[in-house]
Amino acid sequence: MVVRPCVREDAAAAQALRGLAFGGPREADPSWVDSPGFTAAVAELGGAVVGFTRVWAFRQFFGGRAVPCGGVASVAVAPHARGRGVASALLDDALVGMREAGQAVSALFPYVKRPYRARGWEHAGALERVRVPLAELxxxxxxxxxxxxxxxxxxxxxxxxxxxxxxxxxxxxxxxxxxxxxxxxxxxxxxxxxxxxxxxxxxxxxxxxxxxxxxxxxxxxxxxxxxxxxxxxxxxxxxxxxxxxxxxxxxxxxxxxxSSVTRGAHVETWMLRVVDLPAAVAARGWPHAPDLAVDVEVVDEHAPWQAGRWRLTAEGGQVRAERGGEGSVRLLARALGPWFAGAASSGQLRRSGLLDGDAEAARALDRLVGGPGLPRLADAF
The missing domain is CATH 3.40.630.30 (Gcn5-related N-acetyltransferase (GNAT))
Known part of the structure; x- marks a missing residue:
């Protein structure tokens, strides 16, 4: 399998995959490949394009500061090529590309969960639409x-x-x-x-x-x-x-x-992944962080540059992640997104099998983000 950048000559095949997977037109002006705001990649098997994805360049607020974010979208695989690791290869390529582009976190809206969880994304927030009866407004x-x-x-x-x-x-x-x-x-x-x-x-x-x-x-x-x-x-x-x-x-x-509203009329959950822990920690705002230090060990086979032991140190409202420490709290890659977003407490992550280790040290992670809450997005992509 070959994963490479999508070029204009791939536009017809890529658009056909997108249309087949998500609906909509299967033909389009090939200039869409050159549109600003995203990078795209295709996967080939036997010289034929069988997979496509793109990553939007976004900036996502956490703690009052905008963190560079890669928005993964349009992950599409030809039906005959499914189950052969195409989506996984595209996501692995995207992780490397996002890190190189300085996108410290990554968000996506999942159609299916399993391939994204396998690569370290996890639920972190929601996009919601409600219905408002105007006679009562x-x-x-x-x-x-x-x-x-x-x-x-x-x-x-x-x-x-x-x-x-x-x-x-x-x-x-x-x-x-x-x-x-x-x-x-x-x-x-x-x-x-x-x-x-x-x-x-x-x-x-x-x-x-x-x-x-x-x-x-x-x-x-x-x-x-x-x-x-x-x-x-x-x-x-x-x-x-x-x-x-x-x-x-x-x-x-x-x-x-x-007036009353119909909640839950339309809710889409989105997933978050930390792509580069020290960069994400440096970019985020930490308005709730007391002065403290906590040692963590990250298990992340798909982003090996952030796997291993880190010491998170908060001082004067600034937090940094540096190599070292005792690894008192062990976090799987999937735990990093919900923790970073303030969407899940250490207790919730522990009960989900995504965190273990010293309970008091884990509660220090909660004090850093001030969670849990429900992060929001108002823009689907």
């Missing part, structure tokens, strides 16, 4: 100016997004080439809430038919802005019974939204 009237957004508002809307997203572990910063802020202008609704200082919130929505409104983004700096933008959603009550809302800020649902 009654919000207070507030003195906040709302108006249609224009191209001049895009930078302000991005700044508003970042003010919210950096406080939510798991969110992308949307500053890499795979994202274009201009896409808000192409949607049916782009509304901004403004004051003398600029954009304080915005709403992006799609009206696909006469029965629903799909809210793609609702971002607000404060409760009055949230009510003003929710009022824009509620104004559709005479035309449609409910709205779909992609959850960007969970506080909007739990603390602000004045």
């Amino acid at each position: 009654r919000v207070p009237r507030v003195d906040v100016e709302v108006r249609p957004g224009t191209a001049a508002d895009l930078a302000g809307a991005q700044d508003a997004y970042l003010r919210t997203a950096r406080d939510i572990d798991g969110m992308f910063d949307r500053t890499t080439p795979g994202f274009t802020v201009e896409r808000a202008l192409a949607e049916d609704v782009f509304t901004v809430a403004v004051d003398g200082s600029g954009v304080r919130g915005y709403l992006v929505a799609r009206r696909p038919d006469g029965s629903t409104v799909d809210v793609l983004d609702l971002v607000a700096d404060d409760v009055d802005t949230a009510h003003a933008l929710l009022g824009q959603v509620a104004s559709w009550a005479g035309y449609t019974p409910e709205a779909g809302l992609r959850v960007l800020d969970p506080a909007l649902l739990d603390l602000v939204l004045p």
Whole structure:
């Protein structure tokens, strides 16, 4: 088997694999291979392309800081080649490529779990959409100016997004080439809430038919802005019974939204893997970390550069990982993602068979991340 970079001459075969695996067109303009924001690879058997994957260059917030992240997507294998290690070979190649690109962690949305768990990814968070009955969506009237957004508002809307997203572990910063802020202008609704200082919130929505409104983004700096933008959603009550809302800020649902919602209407879980432990530790924010030191041993046959013993040292809110220590806590590769994201406690990881060793030292890992919680993503890929 040969795994190599995907070039334009592979575009037809790669697109056919993607269409067969995930639906959608099986033919496309071959220039998609050269699109910015991702790198792609193919696997060959007997000179024929039988596998494809790509890795998006993202940046994912953890602890208030954006960590370089490789977003693994479109892992597709020809039916006759399945069970022959094609997906595993593509993932092994992707791990090396992500490390070389400085992508310290990797996220993905799994269609199947087993091949990703075998290579060290594990569940760490969710992307959620809810249904909101518009007849019940009654919000207070507030003195906040709302108006249609224009191209001049895009930078302000991005700044508003970042003010919210950096406080939510798991969110992308949307500053890499795979994202274009201009896409808000192409949607049916782009509304901004403004004051003398600029954009304080915005709403992006799609009206696909006469029965629903799909809210793609609702971002607000404060409760009055949230009510003003929710009022824009509620104004559709005479035309449609409910709205779909992609959850960007969970506080909007739990603390602000004045009506019932259908939770769990659509939930996608995503997985995380630590690709390069010292780089990931250096890039992450650690707002909850007390001064401490904990020795760990990482078991990771597919990323051998981070296997072995490490001492994690926290001092003055800064954490670093250096070679050495006694290996008091043993973590399998699959444990690193949920721990790093603050998605699982050491006790939960222990009960799952992903961690063992000294219990007190393991609890120090919990104190570093301040978890557990539920990291979020609002962008599927």
